[in-house]
Amino acid sequence: MRFPDSLKYTKDHEWAKAEGNRITVGVTDHAQSALGDIVFVELPKVGRELKAGETFGVVESIKAVSDLYSPVSGKVVAVNDSVVSEPSIVNRDPHSGAWLVKIELSPGSDLGGLMDSAKYSEYVETLK
Amino acid sequence: MKRTALFEEHRKLGGRLVDFGGWELPVQYTGVIDEHLACRSAAGLFDVSHMGEITAEGPGSMEFLDRIVSNDVSKIEIGMAQYSALLRPDGGIVDDLIVYRRGPEKYFVVVNASNTEKDFAWMERAYREGGSSFRLENESGKWSQIAIQGPLSERILQPLTPARLSEVKTFRFSESEVAGVPAIVARTGYTGEDGFEIYVGWDSGPKIWSALIEAGTPVGMKPCGLGARDTLRLESKYPLYGNELTDETNPLEAGLGFATKLDKPDFVGKAALVSAKNEGLKRKLVGLELRGAGIPRHGYKVFDSEGAREIGIVTSGTQSPSLKKPIAIAYVPTGVSAVGQKVSIEIRGTKIPAEVVPTPFYKRPY
Numbered sequence: 149m150r151f152p153d154s155l156k157y158t159k160d161h162e163w164a165k166a167e168g169n170r171i172t173v174g175v176t177d178h179a180q181s182a183l184g185d186i187v188f189v190e191l192p193k194v195g196r197e198l199k200a201g202e203t204f205g206v207v208e209s210i211k212a213v214s215d216l217y218s219p220v221s222g223k224v225v226a227v228n229d230s231v232v233s234e235p236s237i238v239n240r241d242p243h244s245g246a247w248l249v250k251i252e253l254s255p256g257s258d259l260g261g262l263m264d265s266a267k268y269s270e271y272v273e274t275l276k
Numbered sequence: 277m278k279r280t281a282l283f284e285e286h287r288k289l290g291g292r293l294v295d296f297g298g299w300e301l302p303v304q305y306t307g308v309i310d311e312h313l314a315c316r317s318a319a320g321l322f323d324v325s326h327m328g329e330i331t332a333e334g335p336g337s338m339e340f341l342d343r344i345v346s347n348d349v350s351k352i353e354i355g356m357a358q359y360s361a362l363l364r365p366d367g368g369i370v371d372d373l374i375v376y377r378r379g380p381e382k383y384f385v386v387v388n389a390s391n392t393e394k395d396f397a398w399m400e401r402a403y404r405e406g407g408s409s410f411r412l413e414n415e416s417g418k419w420s421q422i423a424i425q426g427p428l429s430e431r432i433l434q435p436l437t438p439a440r441l442s443e444v445k446t447f448r449f450s451e452s453e454v455a456g457v458p459a460i461v462a463r464t465g466y467t468g469e470d471g472f473e474i475y476v477g478w479d480s481g482p483k484i485w486s487a488l489i490e491a492g493t494p495v496g497m498k499p500c501g502l503g504a505r506d507t508l509r510l511e512s513k514y515p516l517y518g519n520e521l522t523d524e525t526n527p528l529e530a531g532l533g534f535a536t537k538l539d540k541p542d543f544v545g546k547a548a549l550v551s552a553k554n555e556g557l558k559r560k561l562v563g564l565e566l567r568g569a570g571i572p573r574h575g576y577k578v579f580d581s582e583g584a585r586e587i588g589i590v591t592s593g594t595q596s597p598s599l600k601k602p603i604a605i606a607y608v609p610t611g612v613s614a615v616g617q618k619v620s621i622e623i624r625g626t627k628i629p630a631e632v633v634p635t636p637f638y639k640r641p642y
Binding site: 184185187188190206208209210211213 | 304
């Protein structure tokens with residue numbers, strides 16, 4: 149399983165990509181594999197304010213509900229409607245096509261605490 | 277964890293193994309939806325060796341069983357299977373099970389894996405209290421059980437058995453052979469599809485599994501894990517012990533009235549059920565379809581259509597792979613149990629509209 153170097157990762161198996169003052173967030177290939185067939189995605193409304201660690205939606209497989217946690221504090225500025233319409237994109241293209249939300253960072257918030265792909269790979273190994 | 281005789285087969289096929297009530301079994305191989313759809317369009321193969329088997333053999337065995345289960349055991353002919361519930365004196369359900377009559381006084385009772393010890397202890401107590409002398413034995417460790425389910429089941433299995441499968445009708449079985457191994461071949465199942473449940477000696481499990489994999493794979497059969505087993509039975513509105521059926525549910529409200537014969541001689545739970553029936557059932561198990569976004573799941577609360585009063589509970593729910601919509605089985609008050617009645621289901625704090633629909637949710641087209 150490969151985790152792109154261009155992304156940063158959380159222990160909750162989410163990835164984040166910084167683009168200027170915004171970050172894009174999704175769930176990792178490990179998450180989609182562990183969950184199985186994704187059948188439902190619930191995302192917040194554009195404009196929603198989030199604190200780091202707050203839940204902002206769910207990704208559901210046949211068997212399980214998995215909460216989505218915001219890795220930063222900020223405001224939701226975009227939401228991926230195509231994933232809501234077609235949840236299986238999360239299984240097929242978790243690191244790119246299945247981006248879930250874009251968040252505009254609050255002052256003082258950044259991706260500093262997240263893992264790079266090497267650390268995340270190691271972390272995933274410990275879970276096996 | 278306990279392992280069935282097919283553990284290595286599951287590993288070879290890439291099964292994702294999980295702890296299922298103390299058994300190490302595959303929840304999926306290629307994916308729940310993929311396996312579910314394969315079962316409905318071609319066939320699925322299931323390792324159900326974790327189920328329990330109890331034999332009651334000898335004089336008085338029929339009367340013994342008839343006194344402790346809900347259905348009429350005296351009506352079972354040799355070669356016939358019958359679905360039933362093991363009941364508590366208050367009418368609650370200890371387990372649901374199938375009774376197979378293998379001989380004049382020989383009954384083979386198949387019970388849920390999670391309840392095997394509980395059921396056998398229950399039966400043993402009744403046995404001692406009754407001063408019985410026939411053979412009552414927990415044979416669970418002696419049997420492997422494999423199910424093949426789906427429209428191509430008979431076509432796949434027939435070359436492997438001398439039994440004339442077209443003559444083995446639903447809820448009948450044949451004592452025969454599969455892949456040269458002695459086997460009980462029963463036309464029973466838990467998916468809503470045509471199919472067979474095959475019982476062989478524990479050690480023979482791998483042989484018939486491999487034979488079926490070889491015979492069925494070329495025509496689209498896939499091995500199916502516990503995940504698909506659950507979505508298949510849910511679409512067919514088959515109850516699952518622990519969800520729809522518990523100590524606190526009676527067979528009448530759970531929709532098992534067809535397997536409950538209140539006119540047979542006295543049996544454990546009869547008085548309580550007659551009472552419940554005369555008073556009118558307070559609640560019923562119904563099928564619901566969500567009319568908004570979300571997936572209803574076990575334990576989610578059912579509210580009235582305005583979302584004001586809590587009136588029931590979801591016992592099982594999922595996104596139906598065949599229907600591609602969210603479905604649920606739930607207990608609701610008898611007054612809102614008719615098809616078309618509107619209710620709502622609370623999902624993460626929000627009440628989503630739902631409607632009582634006819635069941636089974638999925639009806640096979642053949």
